[in-house]
Amino acid sequence: MQVWLSTANGEKQLARETDLAFDVSPNAGTVIDIDANKRHQAMIGFGAAITDSSAWLIDKHMSAAQRDKLLRELFGRGDGGLGIDFTRLTIGASDFSRAHYSLDDMPPGQSDPMLAHFSLTPKIAGTGAEEVLPVVRAALAINPRLKVMASPWSAPAWMKTNGSLLHGTLKYEYHTAFANYLVKYVDAMEAAGVPIFALTVQNEPRFNPPDYPGMLLSAGARLLLIGQQLGPKLAQRERAPLIFDWDHNWDIETEPLALLADPLANRYVAAVAWHCYAGYVDAQTRVHDKYPDKDAYLTECSGGDWKPMKDDGLLTITRRLLIGSVRGWSRGVLLWNLALDENHGPHAGGCRDCRGLVTIDSKTGTYTRTVDYVALAHASRFVRPGAQRVESSEGNKDIDNVVFRNADDGSLVMIVANSSSASQRFVAHEAKRAFAYTMPARSVATFVWR
Incomplete structure (x- = not known):
């Protein structure tokens, strides 16, 4: 999974981070459930x-x-x-x-x-x-x-x-x-x-x-x-x-x-x-x-x-x-x-x-x-034209997210914002796999995977 990160203090702007690996059950945190089969509007x-x-x-x-x-x-x-x-x-x-x-x-x-x-x-x-x-x-x-x-x-x-x-x-x-x-x-x-x-x-x-x-x-x-x-x-x-x-x-x-x-x-x-x-x-x-x-x-x-x-x-x-x-x-x-x-x-x-x-x-x-x-x-x-928003749970008061499925290659794109002044960890579940990530304070990240 590819990750791009920006922080509100400007230290990172669209920085390519280390790729993430999927796991079956990473350590718990704020949980975001993704159902890529439940699709909504096309962009x-x-x-x-x-x-x-x-x-x-x-x-x-x-x-x-x-x-x-x-x-x-x-x-x-x-x-x-x-x-x-x-x-x-x-x-x-x-x-x-x-x-x-x-x-x-x-x-x-x-x-x-x-x-x-x-x-x-x-x-x-x-x-x-x-x-x-x-x-x-x-x-x-x-x-x-x-x-x-x-x-x-x-x-x-x-x-x-x-x-x-x-x-x-x-x-x-x-x-x-x-x-x-x-x-x-x-x-x-x-x-x-x-x-x-x-x-x-x-x-x-x-x-x-x-x-x-x-x-x-x-x-x-x-x-x-x-x-x-x-x-x-x-x-x-x-x-x-x-x-x-x-x-x-x-x-x-x-x-x-x-x-x-x-x-x-x-x-x-x-x-x-x-x-x-x-x-x-x-x-x-x-x-x-x-x-x-x-x-x-x-x-x-x-x-x-x-x-x-x-x-x-x-x-x-x-x-x-x-x-x-x-x-x-x-x-x-x-x-x-x-x-x-x-x-x-x-x-x-x-x-x-x-x-x-x-x-x-x-x-x-x-x-x-x-x-x-x-x-x-x-x-x-x-997120390319024709991508559809897919179902994802809301997270918590500090963690907001939206997830898309690109129509041309089936890749999933997840945008996450952490508005808290402290770092926040979340776990995202998609199909039978999951990944965890710790968002720095006041930051935005985009995750892309196939």
Whole structure:
């Protein structure tokens, strides 16, 4: 059995440890029972969002050689690659754009219901949007299996009640135009060589950002938009993206439940997308238990310089996302920015202390890997697309785990986190064999065996 270990104090980061041997009955400790024949959801993958800021830094602040090296490390799997198989794009600007824009901006007082002025290239130059397509296409060339989802932060201003990208909500008379806007985006991206795997209709629809694009969109508005407009339009297509609802925190599970209770909208929604910033991960399981035919995805969680992420990122990301969200039926896990600079940017409003998977020095183009990268690697390097989560008992209050079976070679991958300030010993039983391991204080380990 192969073992990779990381410790929260940074002394070990993805360190290959001495291989373990199986035994019939090792000394007892915390017991984890694994039933590899009892299989659950199949995984799409793990990754982070290619925001405008991330793409701009990669394309404009790195040499061709630096850029190629970074993208191969992030999206490749061999030679220590991170193995990203899942990513997210923004439809128009987010706070991690260099300016605010939509894909169909019009002068104040004018509208464009036929979307004659729609363009993937914003009218405002230098937003970072121009660099997204080249970076995504380069990532797809490295990993053709990469799944790309996309989310809008706001409808174009002329579709909204306040005529602004900030605040407001979607006017009912523009539901058709907004659905067509999203379909037009899918078509344009497909034509540009980037097939869209899934869409949400609004990022964080219950949040009203003070200084970057956002749009309140109630469950009632979403169910009408999806059930009457977007769902039927996409259903006519041979290769339509999936529709995910919610795309917001664990704390208001009544929102996706209200939409899924509507028979028409339910018909078109494939999954519920979740964010990590409020509430508790067990909301995912409660929603899944009520609608077991709907998948779950963790579509955004950012590291950064705030507690617990600042000084506990390794354990927080592993326990809450890679283990907790996946045990709560997630088929994919996405962190937020793929890359940011040494000043946590660039950004236009919003988060001033977020962290990417890598930090790119905007002067030299060199990059450093963050703790978010290390945590994600414990899953993304070893769990391949199509792997299924298998049954495993929960351990104890300090020891968390999740186990997968890779579809291509039958190998088992077990991720274990010890959040205690003391070392913890556990014994894992699988079939008629077992192994024991003592986890150092505040550490994460990945175990791989066939």
